[in-house]
Amino acid sequence: MRLVVVGCSGSFAGPDSPASSYLVQVPGTDSPDGREWNLLLDMGNGALGALQGILDPRRLDAIGLSHLHPDHFVDVCGLYVYLKYHPDRLAAASGTAAVAQAATDGSVVQDAAATLPVWGPSNTAERIGATYGLEAGESLGSQFDFRAWVPGQVVTVGPLEIEPFRVYHPVEAYGVRVTGPSSLVPGERVTLAYTGDTDFCDGVVELARDADLLLAEAAFHEGRDDAVDRGIHLTGRRAGEVATAAGAKRLVLTHLPAWNDKQAARDEATAVYDGPVDLAATGRVFTL
Ligand SMILES: [Zn+2]
Numbered sequence: 001m002r003l004v005v006v007g008c009s010g011s012f013a014g015p016d017s018p019a020s021s022y023l024v025q026v027p028g029t030d031s032p033d034g035r036e037w038n039l040l041l042d043m044g045n046g047a048l049g050a051l052q053g054i055l056d057p058r059r060l061d062a063i064g065l066s067h068l069h070p071d072h073f074v075d076v077c078g079l080y081v082y083l084k085y086h087p088d089r090l091a092a093a094s095g096t097a098a099v100a101q102a103a104t105d106g107s108v109v110q111d112a113a114a115t116l117p118v119w120g121p122s123n124t125a126e127r128i129g130a131t132y133g134l135e136a137g138e139s140l141g142s143q144f145d146f147r148a149w150v151p152g153q154v155v156t157v158g159p160l161e162i163e164p165f166r167v168y169h170p171v172e173a174y175g176v177r178v179t180g181p182s183s184l185v186p187g188e189r190v191t192l193a194y195t196g197d198t199d200f201c202d203g204v205v206e207l208a209r210d211a212d213l214l215l216a217e218a219a220f221h222e223g224r225d226d227a228v229d230r231g232i233h234l235t236g237r238r239a240g241e242v243a244t245a246a247g248a249k250r251l252v253l254t255h256l257p258a259w260n261d262k263q264a265a266r267d268e269a270t271a272v273y274d275g276p277v278d279l280a281a282t283g284r285v286f287t288l
């Protein structure tokens, strides 16, 4: 499987990246059923635009939302419009076109009548509905099937298994551990751990345990942000400490706000973690 960085700017969209959004893809060549699978983790400001440069959003199989801060979910509102009013889906719904097509790469363009599963915190449907501003009688349920994360309960999307972990942030927030087929070693399964937004806590270490790739937020800097309350964000150093404590095999830092010094975040991490440390960038692909 591979991780495609759609957006990685922390807390708000930046000049060179949308806010948080990550595509986890299992290419058809690695999938037991020969079909490509596409799971989107988070969908912050600007993500829908960048996503369209990667794939048709109708080819998404599921979305997982870490929490309901706008920089992680707000473009689900745009996706609702994209799915509901896409001309091909309207034509399909009226019976004037085929309802489902297999794309050339084996992924599936969703049936016009299908709903897209969206996992998230317990109040996800209400929050997104309020943000969108639903009209009387309108329901996001026409496009989305909202489901609540339950810690310890694994959910399945094709060949991917996704386990949510509660993490340490001011709102109900989850990190997710995604296990699926390796694209590097045929027959093996590999694990990607994504922290969402969190400070150091037992949950994030457990989430990252022995992960092949830990995608960790590092919104804060040591020193500069020491006066801010704990329980909000990791620093580069604390992300490195999570990776070391968990035995993660590699670390990718993300959720860096526009005002951060990216190399300083990386230096903080490498001071406390011996494995490889990379910086997320929109469009960057990591193969596991
Ligand atoms: Zn955030």
Ligand SMILES: [Zn+2]
Pocket (backbone or CB within 6 Å): 067, 069, 169, 197
């Ligand atoms: Zn947040």
